[in-house]
Amino acid sequence: MSNKKPANVKNSTGNYGTNAAENWLQNLDKEFFQRHSSKFMVVAVIIALGIFGFNQYSQHQKAQSALFNEKMGQAYNFVYENKSDSASQVLAEIITQSKGLNLAKASLLLGNIKFQSNDFVAAQNLYQQSVNAAGKSVLIASAAEHGLAAAAMEQKNYDLATRLLENFVRKYGKRSGNLQERYSENEKADISVMVPDALWKLTLCYNEMQKTDLAKAKAEHLVKVYADSRLAVNARKFLATL
Known part of the structure; x- marks a missing residue:
């Protein structure tokens, strides 16, 4: 029986023993990558698209936030100038385009305008909408809940x-x-x-x-x-x- 060792089980030092499988593992790594490199590329593309999508979403959110703040600023200016009709128009537009806390804020302010103009039914509906959308914002929710009670009193x-x-x-x-x-x-x-x-x-x-x-x-x-x-x-x- 031949005592010759197979060449493909030599380790990196040219010896046999506990590291004898090193070359085999290296060859396996190469072979595995060749077989599955397309899968790795797909995963990399998915990750890249995910990062790109998140960045796009983040930029969109920032743009939406800036637009909301700008429009709310306009509404506050109209309120300060006693231009309730103009403020109401801006706020109504914000409400149709908003959700969550932004919706709660706009509804609360428009509810206050309706309350001041003695339209208590409309005010009550807007206050309730604000409560529903306020989430964990105690400041907005409490103000809207207080408004609901005040509107009920006036009626x-x-x-x-x-x-x-x-x-x-x-x-x-x-x-x-x-x-x-x-x-x-x-x-x-x-x-x-x-x-x-x-x-x-x-x-x-x-x-x-x-x-x-x-x-x-x-x-x-x-x-x-x-x-x-x-x-x-x-x-x-x-x-x-x-």
Whole structure:
């Protein structure tokens, strides 16, 4: 039997042993790449297209954001100049082209314009649209929820208004009125600055509904927890009439 070693199992040093398969592996790598190089090229192209697509999408998003900010700026300028019709036209256009937080912002501002013009039904619809689109934006959502309650009040739908306002206070009101906690700076802060206003609106609604005990309770809550609020002055005056 021949003792000659096959040439194709020599390692890189020309010896046989534990590295004897090195050349074979190298040949296998070459052969594998030759067989599958087209697949690697396809993967590379897919990755490149993915990066290109992401960059294009990112640029598109930036362009859309810039356009939104420009149009919202126009709307704010019209509001500042008391040109409500022009502002409404711009905002209506934004709303048809937007979604998510941008939709929520535009709907909120247009809702405010409709509210100021006493179109409370339109305002209510826009506020609800803003709430639905606001997502995790507490600032926008809370403002729209407060607007919903105010629109219900203006339509004398006090049942709806009180439900919305009670929910608003539970959801966003975190202050306890505990003076010890306040002086030690351990009192929780409200999530929305409009909680005192919501309490005052509740006082007015319950008073209109002739639910004096509830109106009194809300006024007392306002005075106790928000004594530093200007609305606490109104609440004290109201309590003095009972």
